[in-house]
Amino acid sequence: MTPDYNKLSMKMHKKYAGKIETNLKVPLNNTHDLSIAYTPGVAEPCREIAKDEEKGKTLTWRKNLVAVITDGSAVLGLGNIGAAAGMPVMEGKCALFKKFANVDAIPICIKTQDTEEIIHIIKNLEPSFGGINLEDISAPRCFEIERRLKEELHIPVFHDDQHGTAVVTLAALTNALKIIKKKISEVKIVFSGAGAAGIAITKLLLAAGAKNIIVCDSKGAISNNRTDLNAAKSAIEKQTNPKNESGNLKEVIKKADVFIGVSAPNILDSSDITHMEANAIVFAMSNPTPEIMPDEAKKGGAAIIATGRSDYPNQVNNVLVFPGIFRGVFDSGKTEINEKMLLSAAKALAEHVQKPSSEKILPGVFDTGVSDIIAEAVK
């Protein structure tokens, strides 16, 4: 029987008041220690940074510090629950940063959901952090926030819901295609979901060589017949759907080699999979309930199935990626995270699975060395 994780989680959060804490990393046991860590000695690093702000990134905890920032507008599968209610997830994310890559991380929950205000606030907080991980901010606002911060800040900015998901999905797809012996440049890939994750995965697959992708949102395939597209969807339309197919998901999924879902639960059934090409790859990553349950996908003939869940094989989990990404940029002093790094990270992650099989296309979350190989790839 599956434990009642809701109940266990409430009990734990009540008992410990969250999951992270701060700690000293230098001794503070007598006035000598105090004179070094605090006055009068501390004046010296202050003066050094006042002369050259860049030194703030090596003489303070900023060197290893990422802020996990949300406005609470798209938290997990819970939707727009607000900044305060997003804290348990952000704190959990910070715990994962520390656990898997020894990156210090603090949660920052911002009350406003106004795009310009969020950008303004984060810009003013730049001297506090070494890097920024945007989290659970709804699309399309998240694209503008990320783009502007990348442009205007001098520290690395990463939106994990986009790029973490994209890297782990590309790694999974790389191994899945290897197993069934198809090439990314030749397969037809159909997406369900054109939010932050869907669009970012699409872009990274294109960069990795995919040529035939159709992205569907809740109204069906994104084609140039559509007149209701926002800027992000409109941009993606220009790079996808080469035959300009129209229709809903169940129509365009016919003859697809790969289905990637980052959308809503239970929108496909086994007959939809039956209409895909032989050796279908089905990544149904809606959380906690996938677009199609693994058993149902298998019934329809899927050769390789992945979900976001830990209770089925092939969990597509961002935690394989984001800790190592920041470990890599902090260790190498990089100030941006670009597409080339993401492609390298995906390649390294795929190669970390020594013998990929239909039940093992990704490393496990607790496999050793994962964040190290990601960090190396980023450097």
Next chain:
Amino acid sequence: MTPDYNKLSMKMHKKYAGKIETNLKVPLNNTHDLSIAYTPGVAEPCREIAKDEEKGKTLTWRKNLVAVITDGSAVLGLGNIGAAAGMPVMEGKCALFKKFANVDAIPICIKTQDTEEIIHIIKNLEPSFGGINLEDISAPRCFEIERRLKEELHIPVFHDDQHGTAVVTLAALTNALKIIKKKISEVKIVFSGAGAAGIAITKLLLAAGAKNIIVCDSKGAISNNRTDLNAAKSAIEKQTNPKNESGNLKEVIKKADVFIGVSAPNILDSSDITHMEANAIVFAMSNPTPEIMPDEAKKGGAAIIATGRSDYPNQVNNVLVFPGIFRGVFDSGKTEINEKMLLSAAKALAEHVQKPSSEKILPGVFDTGVSDIIAEAVK
């Protein structure tokens, strides 16, 4: 020989990259742990907080978390060195919070020095923290920022440069007066310094029963003849200087029982002390160089001398106060820090010295139990 603390401090900051880090306080060793600390279990505390935001203060690390916030406008004795350069001091302060009262604290350095923008940003960050410690923000801006945040936020707000300094000074004065057998209501107290600390100490001494205080700024005594006073000085003028004395510090210090300096180095000499009443009390707290060096004050006949320095007796150090203040409010779930609490804290701190003497009017920084008795007093 005194060690070169500047050099030792630079070496330490380079080696460790600062002084604090984050840490896990719950296990995260397998998928079971992950399901409790993160998905799917974490959804439950999120939902609870979405229903009632107040629960965010007990179900997350906010329960024990203070943000140490600066704009870098008045850092130590270094002046307006900016947000990035303020970080080593803020991080040190956070280390002290943890060391002396097991309070988690994170440094937040805000780039803008515009009062309204700072207020706006901090208000938007409220869902991230359990309490706010304003630090090293220049006067008179700090008064407005503190006042507005106290009014508009539902978490405790404390400006340590004002109130921490005021509490420890009142405690020191209480014991000093006990030793020389004078009453606070009967002594003439002359201040040098009408910034954040000077004004806050003045207010707390008035609340503790002082009746005859003269505050001097760099232009001399604040009296109702002055036409150049800002709002904060003007307000303090109405409560001080009962005989409306004019003149510079060296004039009005004559016949004073107590001198309290929070201003500039070396502005008094032994002859000034000679002109004070017998058994003069001299708190020369300018840092690192006092308004008058202890030896010089003694030569002038001072009975009790205190400074901000650790290398002389009677160090008046805020670290005796701020950790315990937040320990107290967090343990009791209080949402404000008021004057009554500050008076209780000062009383408790004074009483913690079992046998006050001219060389021991305050507990030492590393004396055990200090933050506990402050926390108890606040509750």
